[in-house]
Amino acid sequence: MKTLFKYFKPYRWQSVLGPLFKLLEATFELMVPLIVARLVDVGLGAYVDGGYPNADISYIVWMCVILVGMGIGGFAFAVVAQYFAARTATGVAAYLRKDMFKKIQSLSYRDLDEIGTSTLVNRMTGDVDKFQSGVNLFLRLFLRSPFIVFGAIITALIVDPQSFPVFGITVLVLAVVVFAVMGICMPLYQKSQLALDEVTLSTRENLSGAKVLRAFNREGEERALFNARNDRLTKERKFVGGIALLTSPLTYVIVNLGIVALLYTGAIRVEGGALTQGGVIALYNLMSQILIELIKLANLIVTVAKAAASGKRVAAVLEKTPTEIVKDGADGPITLQEKKEGFIRFEGVSLRYNDSGEKALDDITFSLDRGETMGIIGGTGSGKSSLVNLIPHFYDVCEGQVLVDGVDVCERGMQLPLRERVGVVPQKATLFKGSIRDNLLWGKADATDEQLYEALRIAQADEIVREKGGLDAPVEQGGRNFSGGQRQRLTIARALARQPEILILDDSFSALDYLTDAALRKELSRLNTTTIIVSQRTSSVQNADKILVLDDGKVVGLGTHEQLLKDCEVYREIYLSQTTEASA
Numbered sequence: 252m253k254t255l256f257k258y259f260k261p262y263r264w265q266s267v268l269g270p271l272f273k274l275l276e277a278t279f280e281l282m283v284p285l286i287v288a289r290l291v292d293v294g295l296g297a298y299v300d301g302g303y304p305n306a307d308i309s310y311i312v313w314m315c316v317i318l319v320g321m322g323i324g325g326f327a328f329a330v331v332a333q334y335f336a337a338r339t340a341t342g343v344a345a346y347l348r349k350d351m352f353k354k355i356q357s358l359s360y361r362d363l364d365e366i367g368t369s370t371l372v373n374r375m376t377g378d379v380d381k382f383q384s385g386v387n388l389f390l391r392l393f394l395r396s397p398f399i400v401f402g403a404i405i406t407a408l409i410v411d412p413q414s415f416p417v418f419g420i421t422v423l424v425l426a427v428v429v430f431a432v433m434g435i436c437m438p439l440y441q442k443s444q445l446a447l448d449e450v451t452l453s454t455r456e457n458l459s460g461a462k463v464l465r466a467f468n469r470e471g472e473e474r475a476l477f478n479a480r481n482d483r484l485t486k487e488r489k490f491v492g493g494i495a496l497l498t499s500p501l502t503y504v505i506v507n508l509g510i511v512a513l514l515y516t517g518a519i520r521v522e523g524g525a526l527t528q529g530g531v532i533a534l535y536n537l538m539s540q541i542l543i544e545l546i547k548l549a550n551l552i553v554t555v556a557k558a559a560a561s562g563k564r565v566a567a568v569l570e571k572t573p574t575e576i577v578k579d580g581a582d583g584p585i586t587l588q589e590k591k592e593g594f595i596r597f598e599g600v601s602l603r604y605n606d607s608g609e610k611a612l613d614d615i616t617f618s619l620d621r622g623e624t625m626g627i628i629g630g631t632g633s634g635k636s637s638l639v640n641l642i643p644h645f646y647d648v649c650e651g652q653v654l655v656d657g658v659d660v661c662e663r664g665m666q667l668p669l670r671e672r673v674g675v676v677p678q679k680a681t682l683f684k685g686s687i688r689d690n691l692l693w694g695k696a697d698a699t700d701e702q703l704y705e706a707l708r709i710a711q712a713d714e715i716v717r718e719k720g721g722l723d724a725p726v727e728q729g730g731r732n733f734s735g736g737q738r739q740r741l742t743i744a745r746a747l748a749r750q751p752e753i754l755i756l757d758d759s760f761s762a763l764d765y766l767t768d769a770a771l772r773k774e775l776s777r778l779n780t781t782t783i784i785v786s787q788r789t790s791s792v793q794n795a796d797k798i799l800v801l802d803d804g805k806v807v808g809l810g811t812h813e814q815l816l817k818d819c820e821v822y823r824e825i826y827l828s829q830t831t832e833a834s835a
Contacts, residue, residue, distance in 0.1 A: 254566040255569075261342065262343065268332075269333075272332035283321065294311040336391045339390060343383070373444070375568075385559070404419065413525075414516070417516065428501050428502065428505070429545070441564070498549035506541060510535065513538055514531070595655055597617050598651050599614055599616055612804045616651075619797065624775075624797075625784070625798070626784045626798040627792070628786060633803060642660065673753045675757070680739045682733070687716055688703065694706070702750075703722060704716075711763075711767050736764070751780060756784045800815060807819060
């Protein structure tokens with residue numbers, strides 16, 4: 252939680268002024284019972300024969316004017332205090348979201364896989380909102396409520412010292428109840444947030460995979476899973492909510508018992524002349540104020556307990572140290588310079604996605620010269636995508652080295668210049684809401700229309716853009732207004748707009764017909780770009796300068812199409828199976 256304190260520095264004055272104005276409002280509120288007591292004792296005078304013959308009307312009017320003035324002043328102070336509290340809470344939440352988003356962007360693929368998307372979404376939205384509400388309420392009440400409680404006790408001591416035991420015992424019992432509830436609720440709220448993560452995960456998976464669910468008729472099973480997770484969340488929330496709800500009735504019972512004791516003893520002492528009627532009214536009002544403020548304090552504690560649990564989850568993300576390995580080396584950016592051989596080199600590379608898991612890649616060694624094209628082929632789960640994700644340093648190797656221009660990709664200063672020169676087209680073609688132009692400019696922010704259309708022409712997507720109405724044609728969320736093949740071609744164009752030195756096409760032709768595939772590969776062959784094509788089609792890689800064949804994370808073949816047909820059984824089986832299917 253210490254991590255979150257720094258976010259209050261820009262609002263330190265607001266954080267101080269908000270509670271101070273609340274204290275001024277509370278001071279006016281504490282003075283009201285004393286003025287009412289004076290109004291009764293002095294303004295009305297003694298009760299004689301069913302009336303108040305000695306009433307001082309001018310004094311009563313004056314006291315009423317003072318009460319109205321104090322009410323207006325207290326209202327003004329409360330508005331100012333609310334403004335400062337709201338500004339602080341909103342500002343802190345804004346900076347938290349900003350830094351959380353920045354932190355998420357800095358996390359490695361491995362960190363994102365470990366934490367989970369649904370958890371990060373919950374922490375950045377729901378948890379930050381709960382923390383914001385807690386900060387707002389805390390700044391308004393954390394001084395005001397205790398100030399009124401202890402101020403009421405001291406005021407009661409001034410009015411009638413003999414009533415102090417009633418006030419002291421009541422407040423002590425209430426404090427025990429409130430803090431006991433807080434101690435029980437805080438860990439339970441944190442636990443319930445984990446259950447909320449699971450509900451969010453189910454919702455996200457079902458929304459993103461709705462077509463798959465219906466295709467396999469799995470709605471019933473997914474409903475059952477969602478209901479189970481939702482029931483667990485509901486039970487946990489009901490349990491902790493039930494405990495939290497005990498605060499209000501227990502507080503009311505304790506304070507009302509204190510009021511009964513106060514009225515009983517006060518009535519006896521008024522009868523004996525030791526206490527005035529105005530004094531009893533003042534004591535009753537003071538006890539009522541304690542009741543109201545302790546109820547507020549109880550709600551504050553419940554809200555703060557939720558906010559504290561959410562704050563810990565937010566702080567855990569902000570304190571997360573990226574696991575991406577960065578080796579000590581040159582302090583400044585490393586400039587990629589042309590080497591005579593081995594532009595991209597893998598030297599005994601192995602990869603694990605978690606420390607205890609099996610190797611996804613094992614002892615991978617090969618080199619690729621500048622301007623060459625390499626095809627990577629293999630069965631499902633053979634490690635093709637894992638291999639190409641190592642080149643831009645999306646994952647860390649557990650053994651060996653990945654070098655570009657003779658420099659380890661883990662070298663300090665290497666990541667930014669490397670990724671600026673790499674164009675990656677991932678397996679899943681993802682477009683963002685906006686326009687076609689907006690999406691293409693992700694590749695190169697200052698690209699001209701001519702450069703964008705050239706990238707579209709190479710990607711066989713220029714006709715798509717013209718049919719849609721040009722570069723400013725809208726793109727809906729996820730690119731759902733485009734077909735799968737159209738999305739793939741637009742993502743390829745986005746990578747080409749960067750004019751990259753290294754182009755990685757990770758199974759990016761899967762939704763293309765063979766004619767478009769061939770035309771696209773023909774255009775790519777004319778570029779002076781080091782290209783890596785991941786595919787399950789031999790037709791997509793057979794013209795490459797080198798073909799790397801993977802099987803269960805190991806290299807089982809490396810060479811040209813003709814060489815592999817002779818020497819690599821795995822490649823030959825893939826080729827023959829696809830040739831037979833094509834002939835059939």
